[in-house]
Amino acid sequence: MRKITMKLLLSPFVILFVLLTINFGCSSNEKDEDKSVIDFEITEITNVTENSAVINADLKSSGKENILYRGVCVAMQTNPTINDIKYEEEGNILGQYVSKFENLQYNTKFYARPFITTNSKTIYGNELTFTTKNISVPAVNTLEVSLVTQNSAVFNGKIESDGSSKIVSKGFYYSKTNPKPEYKDERVESTGNFEFSSSITGLEQNTTYYVRAFASNIAGSALGNVVSFKTSSYVLPILTTAQISTIGETTAIGGGTVISEGSHPVTERGICWAAYPNPTITNSKTKDGNGIGSFVSNLYSLQPYKLYYVRAYATSAAGTAYSEGVVFNTIGGNKPSVVASARATGTTLYATVTVKSKGSDNIKSISIGCFDMDGNSVGKVSSSSGWNSQDASPSVNYEITGLSRNNKYYIIGYATNGVGKGASEKVYFSTL
Template identity: 70%
Template sequence: MKKITTKLFITTFTVLFYSCLISLNIGCSNNEKDEEKSIIDFGISDISDITENSVVINADFKSNGKQNVLSRGICIAMQTNPTINDMKHEENGNVLGQYNSKFENLQHDTKFYARPYLKTESKIIYGNEHTFTTKKINIPTLTTIAVSEITQLSAVFNGKIENDGASKILSKGFFYSKTNPMPEVKDQKIENTGNSEFSNLVSGLEQNTKYFVRTFASNLAGTAYGQVVSFTTSAYILPTVKTLPISTISETTGIGGGTVVSEGSNPVVERGICWNTAPNPTINYGKSKDGTGMGSFVSNLRSLQPFQLYYIRAYAISQAGIAYGETVTAKTTGGNKPTVTVSARTGNTTLYSTVSVTNQGSTNVTAISIGCFDMDGNPAGKVSSSSSWTIGSTLPSVNYEITGLSRANKYYVIGYATNDVGKSASEKVYFSTL
């Protein structure tokens, strides 16, 4: 703190001298006998509250020396003899007494020059010059503390300002990256408005991923960085689920279930069974929803097709993803056998016949055959030849030649076709040999 008082004694001689040099008229007479009427008394009385970027300067206007003072003020600069063209604070009026000015946004660790001044109608009068130096500051020092509360998608970043560098902290927080081992401005940034010990919950991270993080803090001197620390987010662990055997099956429905043995890293939000006619069924096809969490559950299979083999497995869903149990199979009941016809054309002791499938039924025909019988139902004749056919053909047919029949005798034939559902027979077709 500085206390300064400046008095300017303006005698008759001084006034006349300056009047001749710069044509300034203070309005005094050579016959002035009362010297007190010529005294202007003002000056800086106190310089206080000096920080790195501000100062408060007080001045005392004790006497105007009978001058018509229009305004009073204080000016400062980084060079000697500051003027009103530099940084200034000014008050209007011919008012005696204390006046003060607070100067802000100054450069730190810098010497400044200050002078009070008065404005009259004809001139500017400056008081004695004084100096002050703003405080020296440094960039902050800070520490990056180990990351805490790490999950799959979030973590808490921690930091501490060890020293503010004798200057107000303007901003602070964290830089972090999963690719840059020295995170900086171009990377992801989280700001903090807390105290010297500060933390931020950071979400939106990727699971099972390594990240680099460090603190930053800025004051008027610049930006400082803490050391880099790294951490790895937790990996998701899928639930463990078991598929139970199918207990009941019909043409279009069934009953099964499963057990969630473990939820893994996250709670199970949906569980059930899924099914398809192809191996490894997923929830994108038929499925049931049977609760949440751990434990056993019973599931209903619906909208099945008759006489169809289904693949079934249990599933459980959590934030970690979808887990499936082992696959079990079950075949619905019902279904249709093939539809078949037979024709007959005879000779003396030979039958020429064709067995035709007109509808395969629920599955492909796997076998085609023929039977020839006498009127007592006993097998007759012998199949001496037959044409070929291919399993999977849409409507296959086979030509047969049956020999060894008796002349002028009556017989009948039956055609047969088999699929996975069973074996079907045609109507009897009667014929007589010649």
């Protein structure tokens, strides 16, 4: 019997097919294994300050899990969880994400882990640590106070060191009674950087104040040295009043000179007047410019033949100053209106002079004259009654003796005020 041996011949094409089949099967299995693995980690911690840090994480693969949240948690002990400080983002999102943590305690070691939360569990990744920077309270210096006036000043300060932390507030405490001002005294906040200032108003004049700068960061507050200053006093302007000229019945010209403005610029000047002494700017007044120097003023709406008191004034932030005053009378006006009556008995005449109107001024005197027909003054005059200047219509009775019999005479009554003498009509009579 013949034995037949068959020889298997493998062609190159068969070998290539087998190898491709094996490689394809292996690659598919490896890819399926990658998809089933959750891969995430913290990659870097940066920008660490005294109270903050930035943590970078990367979710490379979510596997077959349905991820609800991804994030980072930190704590002051190892193995932090989502019950500690955390940052999270919602959604099944692959790739890098950044978590910023603030308001951390300074000079403290923290532990950080990434996490993902699924429908059924929370999974944590690698753990890294970082330490926040150490800080101290600031160092601040109170500088000299500037631009001091009667009621204001500018406080100045300088932060010498921020204590390695951001300055959260700065300013000044000040007091006029406490030589070491602090939080319970007056306080003003300031802006600016390391050199800062505050303008203060409403201070009392001629008063000593104490000032202290302060600066605060998250480590606390620091007070600077104490600086004192004294506000200046108010000084009123100095001025004079010019004599009144060009006097009319209702107008006149006056003026004055501001010799010194005092502690503040003169903002208004002029004269004021009234019918009584020491007029003020609440009475009639003029406004004749500002500043130092001489000025001319026009008085108006005056009354004829009336006495007026005039003062120059100057107003500044320190107040209103007045000069010594002057006095003048307007011209014009009315003399008194007078009537006379007569009754002769023998060679004696009984007469009465009555003031019907005082005119523009009070009555100063009342008198009578007796004359012959040639206008010569005759007779002896004596009064039998007095008069009161306050009476609305004062009158005086007279007795005139020493006249001749059977002669014709006349009398005239007189009354005098500041304007002049008023006279009655002639009243004729005859003796028996």
